[in-house]
Amino acid sequence: MANIQKLLRKVKYKLFGNPYYKRQQYQGVNLPSFRENQGLSENEDYLQSAVEQLESIQPHKAFSHELCFLDFGCGQGRIANGIQYLKLPFHTYTGVDTHELSINWCKKWISAYGSAYQFLHVPAYNKRYNKQAEKLQVLPFEDNSFDMIFLNSVFSHMITADVQFYLDEFSRLMKTGGLLYVTGFVEEGVPEMEENPENYISENHGALFRVRYEKSFFLKQFTDRGFTIKDYNHQGIARTKQSVVMAIKS
Numbered sequence: 001m002a003n004i005q006k007l008l009r010k011v012k013y014k015l016f017g018n019p020y021y022k023r024q025q026y027q028g029v030n031l032p033s034f035r036e037n038q039g040l041s042e043n044e045d046y047l048q049s050a051v052e053q054l055e056s057i058q059p060h061k062a063f064s065h066e067l068c069f070l071d072f073g074c075g076q077g078r079i080a081n082g083i084q085y086l087k088l089p090f091h092t093y094t095g096v097d098t099h100e101l102s103i104n105w106c107k108k109w110i111s112a113y114g115s116a117y118q119f120l121h122v123p124a125y126n127k128r129y130n131k132q133a134e135k136l137q138v139l140p141f142e143d144n145s146f147d148m149i150f151l152n153s154v155f156s157h158m159i160t161a162d163v164q165f166y167l168d169e170f171s172r173l174m175k176t177g178g179l180l181y182v183t184g185f186v187e188e189g190v191p192e193m194e195e196n197p198e199n200y201i202s203e204n205h206g207a208l209f210r211v212r213y214e215k216s217f218f219l220k221q222f223t224d225r226g227f228t229i230k231d232y233n234h235q236g237i238a239r240t241k242q243s244v245v246m247a248i249k250s
């Protein structure tokens with residue numbers, strides 16, 4: 001039965017194209033037709049979700065023609081599309097993800113904006129997004145390479161050991177004075193870390209769907225690694241109820 005379904009899908013893709021690789025042109029940018037993001041099926045909502053995040057960063061660190069930007073767990077390049085739409089200045093944008101289909105989509109449709117947009121598939125283990133990979137991977141970039149590192153909804157799907165691994169990496173990769181932007185499920189008066197806590201926000205949709213952190217424990221992970229907390233906005237992303245941490249490498 002599974003084989004027949006596979007075959008039918010192959011024939012359908014051959015005739016009509018693989019929907020995953022399709023795009024919709026909207027306001028001068030390429031948006032994915034098939035979207036991994038929840039609740040962003042409307043093009044305007046999709047684009048505005050990126051615009052709002054980018055605009056919230058501006059008071060803390062301005063984009064410039066010298067800026068090297070790392071979008072870790074970039075998915076289908078939602079924030080890259082925001083940068084392109086707003087015509088923000090930057091030197092390089094690097095999107096990294098463990099989900100190969102997403103990176104392939106970005107290479108096809110976002111790299112088309114120009115060579116300053118680079119994408120890299122790094123097959124790191126994640127129980128939700130890449131179970132085939134064996135372990136986490138050191139990121140293949142030199143020390144002090146980035147002025148801004150952005151993670152939307154990535155630590156929200158990672159356990160403590162993984163968060164600590166990547167914060168060590170970001171401390172190595174970030175230039176002094178660089179800005180780290182992270183969203184996550186963060187609350188007070190809860191255990192240090194809990195995967196899919198019962199009755200939290202909505203029903204559970206599988207492994208690492210919502211990894212929730214206790215606020216002081218979460219922020220300590222940053223300060224322990226040489227970051228100073230510049231701003232904390234509890235449930236600052238209204239759509240996902242994730243909180244926003246902005247921290248500077250001191």
Ligand SMILES: C[S@@+](CC[C@H](N)C(=O)[O-])C[C@H]1O[C@@H](n2cnc3c(N)ncnc32)[C@H](O)[C@@H]1O
Nearest residue numbers: 073074075078097098099124126129152153154
């Ligand atoms: C909820 S999606 C968010 C995508 C994107 N940041 C956005 O805002 O649209 C989480 C992303 O993190 C990626 N991810 C999870 N663990 C990762 C890891 N260890 N290395 C790289 N990417 C990872 C997933 O593959 C997925 O694309």
